Amino acid sequence: MKQENENVESEETLDPDDWESMRKLGHKMLNDMLDYMETVRERPVWQHVPERVKAHFRSPVPHDPQPPEEIYKEFVEKVLPYPIGNIHPRFWGWILGTGTVMGAFAELLAASMNTNTGGGANHIANHVEKQVIDWIKEMLGYPESASGVLTSGCSAANIIGLTVARNAKASFDIRRKGIQCATQKMVLYASGEIHSSIQKGVELLGLGSEALHLLPINDYFQMDLETLKAAITKDREDGYMPFCVVGAAGTTNTGSIDNLDALADLCQQEKLWFHVDGAFGAWAALAPKARNTVAGIERADSLALDLHKWMYMPYEIGCILVRHEEQHRKAFSLTPEYLAHGDGRMGLTGCDLPWFSDYGFQLSRGFRALKAWISLKEHGSRKYARIVQQNIDQAHYLGELVKASPELELSAPVTLNIVCFRYVALDMDAAELDELNKRIAVELQERGVAVLSGTVINGRHVLRAANTNHRSRREDFEVLVGEVIRIGKELTADRQK
């Protein structure tokens, strides 16, 4: 079976020429990465990328090979020192995850196998992903019969959930006909505090951001139910077709949680789809003292969440759960000839599990389930519950520290793991205070002390600490408060003279 071929040049591969030196390099990397993670507390949370380093990343594409050892040296010198900082114990900016050692190891294992988990059910990654999804359902009290798929994160999960909602509630075959064939404009509801990914999803889905009716919040930053009911009635009268309510389990600004049980009741009554964006907040369901705040989450028709935030797994991993498997599959399944599913008896495409590509928009999918599987086994659900509760307790502790400091003011009630506060100086006007607090956030970053982010609450610029950090200790929040006050005083020293 060999053809004569006069042009046979020697064949190459991208495998190492020298496996032994590659192995040596790998062990060096591993040691360095462990040192890096173990000593993170000793470094500044964040530091500037120097201009000379930035300039290094403007060179044209390399034509010729560079020795792996040299590339790694470049990485150590020019990449490793300049992270965003989210693995540091005093990083509480936005809502970023912290990662773990075994999570990082799992990524090495997954990339070594490099298995594709899109279709082709008869290989192990699909079983691992199925189990991870089952575990997530179990931990959140979500029905066993629900379908699910792991995603790149909660933005993708929200898009999938909203797509299922849109398609399930349309009165016609929207996959085939498109939105334009709707006789009524489909509208959905959320509070003004809902995450921007919901608006981006609604826009992507062709519904238009005007279809997303953003409702006012109550004193607890929750969607106001009476207003919601009135809006649904009014919109129906006006010829719109309400189809979905999006509840927040943990808003980005304040960590507030909508009254999910009440929303579930309302959606049931009004025959609307109930989607919950539980990016980080869904995991409050684990926390003994906070569990009640997300009661009703298990009643969502679709539930989007992340595992790279409050489950501390390395990026990227999110999940969408859908109560109605058939509607989930109907929104995404598409099987051209080259993806024909096997008959369940033989061969690689023998299908005794669903194809995950039938439940989302990704066809090629990596083995992100492995880090979840390993992490959940490493710590067990009870330890996750304790650490989630610890983060909440720490947030309340920070809230108490703020309240006890005359220089500081709490800007929203601490309901979960987010604390919004600001430095106040009585002789400054509102605009000056806004500037001062923006400046304090920058100074904290510049000095490498801590990373907070800023947001606007009730029209005022405030500091915001979002705690999804398993490395933080109470003493870290004490340092934070001390430094905020010190910097605030420094910056207002002129006035105080």
Add this chain to the structure above:
Amino acid sequence: MKQENENVESEETLDPDDWESMRKLGHKMLNDMLDYMETVRERPVWQHVPERVKAHFRSPVPHDPQPPEEIYKEFVEKVLPYPIGNIHPRFWGWILGTGTVMGAFAELLAASMNTNTGGGANHIANHVEKQVIDWIKEMLGYPESASGVLTSGCSAANIIGLTVARNAKASFDIRRKGIQCATQKMVLYASGEIHSSIQKGVELLGLGSEALHLLPINDYFQMDLETLKAAITKDREDGYMPFCVVGAAGTTNTGSIDNLDALADLCQQEKLWFHVDGAFGAWAALAPKARNTVAGIERADSLALDLHKWMYMPYEIGCILVRHEEQHRKAFSLTPEYLAHGDGRMGLTGCDLPWFSDYGFQLSRGFRALKAWISLKEHGSRKYARIVQQNIDQAHYLGELVKASPELELSAPVTLNIVCFRYVALDMDAAELDELNKRIAVELQERGVAVLSGTVINGRHVLRAANTNHRSRREDFEVLVGEVIRIGKELTADRQK
């Protein structure tokens, strides 16, 4: 700054209790993974997951911690032996990537840093991603001024490209108003051979699959241009609004490439958006002898591609490039207060690079750029070019082997790296031959010899080898052809008596 708190229990973390034993485990994993990759050729390409192993993945969520060493033992015994097989030199099923050692190492490094590359420009991952995107543009001859973002894969990239197309070509503010406000139905074109992710994208975007007008192909499996022109004219007469043509740079079935230059001309004339799905085939642009087949790809308004297929990087990594930065940003940028971009001078949000979250639907984004940066430096563009060319040459070699074998028949011209062929036995009818070839594919898998997939070409079930495998050698294709013939003879032995 310390509060008295009578309930202070001891604080926990998810970091290792014992860093030294974790380090030891990491080194063991690394050694095992290198052995695994180095010896892949010695193992069967694929094997069944035994029922007892499947059963193992049906246990409920673990409540208590399990020692890392034990978890890893489970992984080695129950996960590692049962991959889909795509890193094996004789895996040519669907179009899957092969991965590399440094690519896997890069995933360990990225997960250890665990940096979020969504926003917050002033950290290194954004500079690395920017450089990787610049390199991709350079390699493909795409304009320097174009914008781009790395994605989970080409499905996501297609969704982003089509969204920009839809929004840019709509005559009104479609992000705000939604598709329903269109006065004409927006339609787009592709050949019937286009990848299913285009249809899934069109459905997701609310256009409806009926808006995707699938056109007939010519003898080379390319979109027929005259039919396309006629369809555009006819659709306009019928009151539709044509807005986009999707060209294929490498169809999934046969690897055929649409006449991209002609499509670019036509789109220019007709003022249509030209999107190219170049999932794997875009990289033919690197191959000295195949470069001309994708001429015109650099003229696409948006170009979607993967790096985890024909650039051999570990899952997941794809990319969308958009010629018109402003239109790209306008389709996705959304900046709530908690994501306010800094003023470019100070602090972590000091913005001297675009925020990648403004160019796609992901907000939290991992550091997938790192594996691309490391891989491109490790091998250099010239070696990638040689390996891509090698895969094409090997496909032609397989085509020659097929033609030289009286038992086999080539089912479509070999244009790139995909070979469709089938076993033929003169005394069998069409249905029997279909069954026979399906069975041959299964037998190849069951015996661990090779993985091909099947598809339907001109109504007939055929075997399909898609070669994006840097580990394959000519001898592997000789083995394949020998085994297909042997199995074909075995399965038809009764008839031949």
